[in-house]
Amino acid sequence: MQTFRQLGQADQTIHKSRFIARANRCENERELALFLRQFASEHQTAGHLAYAFRMKTAEGIVARFSDAGEPAGTAGKPVMQMLDGQNYVNCCVAVIRYYGGINLGTGGLVRAYGGTAKMAMEQAGSIPFVEMVQLRISTTYKRVDELTREVQRLHGEVLDKQFDEAVHFLLKLPSDAAKQLQARF
Structure with missing residues (x-):
């Protein structure tokens, strides 16, 4: 496709x-x-x-x-x-x-x-055509920069961030990369 x-x-x-x-x-x-x-x-x-x-x-x-x-x-x-x-x-x-x-x-x-x-x-x-999926990931404040760099490396996009005791991301990523990222975070 x-x-x-x-x-x-x-x-x-x-x-x-x-x-x-x-x-x-x-x-x-x-x-x-x-x-x-x-x-x-x-x-x-x-x-x-x-x-x-x-x-x-x-x-x-x-x-x-x-x-x-x-x-x-x-x-x-x-x-x-x-x-x-x-x-x-x-x-x-x-x-x-x-x-x-x-x-x-x-x-x-x-x-x-x-x-x-x-x-x-x-x-x-x-x-x-690269199929994109939305993914929600929560992480600690210490790993925010690491996650952001990884999303950029995977040609993804941060759609939303919410902060409380952790940082909650809504991401848009290529479907194969989403599984990799989810396993790491």
Whole structure:
């Protein structure tokens, strides 16, 4: 599995219709909704906002797409096929269309939406997907610096710290590293 390295964007005009695509990594449904809402608000006069996403959840991979009023299977579906075919997860690709007055036909729409999405995906690049988990660990005040350094070394993140007779951490770590860290602390 892989995910996007960075935000990717593409813009092209085909038979007077303008297609703008963005490819973005989204770690959860909240980030996904925010990404789509922001993209739509930047292009309020656009005729269509088609999208596709694949999200890894505890129940498995959730994959959905929307053709946004275009003929069925001509906008979101070609984008979804690219995400599926390259095994992307925690990713969303959205394509805005400003209608130019010329009908493209179903084949033309598939090529236009799919081609613009592909350009954005190429610009976003890919990295291997690393599944992250949240972990709660409590430790003594003496070991706080040691734990913090270890979390950084494992490419994790401290989400929250609470202090009382011990220090309680909420961490986000790669799933294989979480077991190692838990054994040490």
